[in-house]
Amino acid sequence: MEVKRNRKKERLLYLVTAAVMLLPIVMPLPFPTLAPSPGVREFHAAVESLPDSAPVLISLDIPPAFNPELKPLALAFCRQAFRRKLRVIGVTLNYIAIGSAQEILAEAAALENAVYGRDYVYLGWNPGEAAVVTGMGISIKSVFPRDASGTPLDGIPAMSGVSSLRDLALVAQIGAGFQSFPPWIAYATDKLDKKAVIGCNAGAEPTLRPFFSSGQLAGLIASTRGAAEYEGMLGIRGGAGSCLNAISFAQIGLCLLMLTALFL
């Protein structure tokens, strides 16, 4: 009997959670204007301060499960880079993120009229993670002799003047799970003294925040809230703002439920 009652309470909890999450989706609310937090400001400034045609590398390691949380951030970064007329070099260290990486680059390019080959290139994936980063630190062509579609790098204007990570103006990584970030921090930032910015999921933030506080990272955007602040700075009405609305409703609803359970 006790188990049955608990099961009913659990189901009620799930229904309430579903209802508060669905409400902002069915009845969209205006986006809140969020003041950008320190890591977001620095992230934006790191990209904004680069000269025209500067090459930047973006490692898009977003597993499909984390698309709702990280795709808006990745899109916003690519759009800012294209607006600044930077040359974007895309790679992926996580093999299940290849599809979403290509999708994000293509979508951002379509929105900002960027041309493949001239404004951006996607190199694809290679096994090894840390070995890929250290290899690119010596020579990008030794790791990626061709781009993802098989074109030799020599013939791609976006890669002109870029032979290794040392020639890049900025290294960026957007991914999920703490394991994917150390290679870039260790071998691009600390070893080669390259400016690096990271966008991560909410779960990885507590572990990555010390790297931003110590100055190893030039910028850090974490979770949907950071992405919403970043979109606000760029004037983009993207997925992060609407996601934040829904999350806020859900978290307030959960807190009210917990308080109700405590006092009733």
Add this chain to the structure above:
Amino acid sequence: MNETMMILGAWIASGLTLFILSFLYEDNPLFKVAEHLYLGVSVGYSLAFTIFNVWWAKVVLPISVGDFFPVIPSILGLLLVTRLHPKHSWMSRYGFALIMGYASGLAIPATVTTSFLKQVEGTIQPLFRLAGTGAVDWNWGVAISGILLAVGVISTLFYFFFSVEHKGVIKKISRVGIYFLMVYMGASFGTTVMGRFSLLYGRFFDLYTYGTPKYSYASIVMLLVVIAVVAVFVRKGAKNAQENAH
């Protein structure tokens, strides 16, 4: 054709999402179908990807054009399989030795420099700075933050120092460290919950999108199917339980 595939994809996505979510009510065959499909697709994708993008691209193709360098690591990799046969498992030690050496060589400098030395440097922050004119550049926020950081790191390290018994002053300091750890755990849990809500939003947004006429009301139809199947399954389960009781 593209539109048909898009609509079919929407039906499959919404159906599988609802199958998985149906577990929240009761374990049922639809959930099991989705669960096994997920496992099978993950393993199948990983296997196919490894064969075509690693084995074929990095071993077979280079060897076919005369580059025999991949033969050595390939043999060492295959020798790892001998681990399964006790009599011949000694051969796997060579492959493991290379893996351990490579992993250590890559990980140790990174961990020591990035995660340890640079973090120690970042922890020792000055409470104030001297400006060029000799005046003191004092900021309360920076000073308090620096003290809090130092106290937090030192007290947490004290908690994990087990060579000395935790009593007296050491016990008090390690208790402070526990409080800092609790704050970290709470922040970590809170951010994880927020992350999971983001993922749930993504699924609900897709379900809402796939419930529109553009996708032939996929989510709505699949929801009705799931409710019907789960209701029949639960009713059948209750009937069986009643019969067993008699």
